[in-house]
Amino acid sequence: xxxxxxxxxxxxxxxxxxxxxxxxxxxxxxxxxxxxxxxxxxxxxxxxxxxxxxxxxxxxxxxxxxxxxxxxxxxxxxxxxxxxxxxxxxxxxxxxxxxxxxxxxxxxxxxxxxxxxxxxxxx
Numbered sequence: 001x002x003x004x005x006x007x008x009x010x011x012x013x014x015x016x017x018x019x020x021x022x023x024x025x026x027x028x029x030x031x032x033x034x035x036x037x038x039x040x041x042x043x044x045x046x047x048x049x050x051x052x053x054x055x056x057x058x059x060x061x062x063x064x065x066x067x068x069x070x071x072x073x074x075x076x077x078x079x080x081x082x083x084x085x086x087x088x089x090x091x092x093x094x095x096x097x098x099x100x101x102x103x104x105x106x107x108x109x110x111x112x113x114x115x116x117x118x119x120x121x122x123x
Contacts, residue, residue, distance in 0.1 A: 002026045002112040004096050009117030012086055020081040022096030022114055030074035033099040033108045036081045038092035048094070049081060050108055059106060088123040
């Protein structure tokens with residue numbers, strides 16, 4: 001069983017920045033691909049970013065490319081999402097997820113999810 005706990009959400013003005021963190025309770029975190037997703041009110045959950053087990057490969061949705069950066073610290077069992085140049089349309093609940101299969105390349109299949117953290121961007 002893997003527990004994922006997100007933190008770092010909040011209210012920020014458009015153009016501002018936030019860094020989300022996701023801490024994992026697992027001794028084998030360094031073998032997992034990790035992802036960030038988001039869900040805005042009335043919309044389906046959508047992919048934001050992913051990172052492979054080593055941090056050497058990252059993937060982004062077109063809507064956040066160049067503004068968001070995913071990274072990880074395997075020594076701390078934590079994955080991050082640095083969000084910059086935030087827009088009102090980035091407002092959503094952000095979830096982190098883990099693919100524990102050991103899959104090296106996408107598409108990843110996430111089998112554990114966090115509870116989410118709210119990000120609200122005021123225009």
